[in-house]
Amino acid sequence: MAHPPTTGAAGSPAAGALSGRRPAWREGIERARAAATTEPGRLRLIGAVLAALVVAFGAVTAWQVSDRRTAADAVAEHSQPLSAAAADIYRSLADADTTAASAFLAGGQEPAEVRRRYEADIDRASKLLVRAAATTDGSATAREEIRRINQLLPVYTGLIESARANNRQGLPLGSAYLRYANDTMRERLLPSAGRLYQAETARLGEDYGEAKSWPWAAIGTGAAALAALGWAQRRDFLRTNRVFNRGLLASTAASAVALLWLVAGHALARAGLDDSDRHGAQSLHVLNEARIDSLRARGDENLTLVARGAVVVDRGEDKGKDAYEVSYAERMADLVGEPGAGAGAGVDRAVSGSLLARARDLADDAEGRAPVDEAVARLREWQERHKAARAADDAGNYKDARAKVIGGEGSTGESFDKVDKLLAKALAHEQREFARAADDGRGALTGLAVGAGVLAALGAVAALLGMGRRLAEYR
Template structure:
């Protein structure tokens, strides 16, 4: 036995054994402690205390393929898709799918038609309250300017100071023209540069015209012959500059009314085809439902089909009524409106030419040519109005009386103009002045040019007002045809959707 292994008894032996055991354990644990310290150095500082957790690296994620990451990302949506598809291939799934498709198609068709009808109703209302009054204001501007020139020229021929009545009529015509110009501008879009420029030119030239007229009157009262030149210059400015601009303005606004009316009265083919498609889908769905359930008829689907057919019939009737009122009726009313307005302006200009010939003491050959053209234009306009009234079942006897009055006044004016021409040719100036200015008739004597023209102008004015009333009535009829269509179609569509789900509900309950 070696001395180091000698056994000691007692406390000294126990202490020695403890020391030897401790030294052996320290010697065996030293390599493991150093390895643990090396591993701990590699672990991040904030995770060294998690000695029970398994710390992993992101290297595994970086080495994963694109397909694996995509599959992981869309795993949940793909799972839901598989579940939905698995449900749709079953009979209850097919019933639900058919009902959803029908509901979407019915709602889309009904909403589209409802929006289209609502927009058409608002645009027709805008046409009735804004565009058409703007056109009528342009008409009043046109006729008022021409009438003011006619009255000013006639008053200038009268001996001495013109009468208070003539002066009041002239002022009223000028005032009405200025107000009409403002009303015309109120309904014009700022982007319509041509129309705004026409109104600006007219409003700028009217004070120039009235200034020339007042200068002519002042010189006439003072006995200065230069007054004739001022009046001729004023009439030339009106007829060559102001009236052509007013005629262009009236033409543009009338065309705008006609274009809007034609556009708003066309059938609503696209929304109507949507309603027809929804009704067709319902028929196909009932056939599929019969194939799946072996039941020929479904009450809910039948009610939905009936509701959609009611919507189709309602919309078709509304479109037909709007088209008939806007296309046929409006065209029949607008044709005499345009021709009557043009013929009235021609009559006023012929009257002005007749009077100017008297003022200038010149030949009336040119005025005779324009007078004949004016008479023909008035006759054509009266024929157009009479023809339009013949197609109108609601034509009143008052309109026919106005046509008769206009024809009679035109015949009297033609006869008086011949006598006026004869007096001017023979140098009978007092008789020519009487025929051109006197409006009071002597019992038993033929009518003068002034009296016959006043009757004709009054009759044409009343006929134009009747033609405008007819046009507005047709626009109003088109607007009335669109009333309640928007709300009714949307309500019928919602009821049809409810009917579809009520009809499919008993079939779904069979699988619960």
């Protein structure tokens, strides 16, 4: 009597049947392939692809718009304020150095107002450094420069106090301490502050670049989704002679609205950010440079009287000349050009290419140009008064020269104060212009990420419903 084969034995028919069975994933693929050979199967596949494309478009749009909105927020709320704070640190340090030289020129009993201004500058710089250290992130250069300035600032203030103490006693050593303090400021502190400003300004440029870059991935995905929807509707028309598929038409409309919103919204945001850059951030950068150069020119002017020719240029065509007077002339040339070169038609203008000429070109309204034009006139006045002070000093009349520099009405100090106030006014105006344009730019992206996501979801549902209506005809 024959026995049935054992099902678990090797080489048995049962084992052979099990070993010949196809994996589940392969069976799934073959079933999908077989279903695609029928019209209902093709419709299901087309509906799934259309819905996936529309959803992908919404997801990529939300992602890229969110990134650009974050970068635009960083421009307005983080990187530009940090850049402005770094410029203010530089200006406060330069003003402290200039004020210290003015106090020294006044003699042993410096005016209380001048002393308060110096102390306010040092205090402001210290507070700004603390704030910058707390808010600066991602920049090793910025952190290192903040650390270096914090180390050098007590050294500088100690040298200034030594200069004051010796000056009060009438000792000539005071001027040596002041020159050493000035060297510390100009050769170590201000270069560090300048590098800090450059690092923060570079970060601002990176944020601008990210905020303004076109969302090409989202635009490309949206175009692909619209193309696929158009193809599906044409296919439907050719097979059924029906002009419209309501579901596909609604999906196309939702996708088209999202794409147009994306392109128009980003174009408006880009225009606003461009405006905030050119007529805001760039204007602020040039005006900050101009204000710092005016401070350094004032410091050079004071130190020319303090040093009395003890510091000279040791190389180049200016060899043997007073180093501070040469530096003063260079600063003035950077600000407005050579004396008298900008005059014409009864109106004094800064020479093309100078800092104040660039600031005027970047100002986009009369309110921004007016203080710059007035600053040019006051700088020309300063240059003429400086010539008179130098002539008195060269003639051996030191007291008269000092009065023309640090005296009241009619002195170069009066001209400098007017220039500084006018540049501060121009900076305040351009800061407001920056804030307005930056807010307009990032405001154009408001709601776009969420809106694109909602439209994409509606479009995907409409596409599935449209294809589902066609599938119902086969039941």
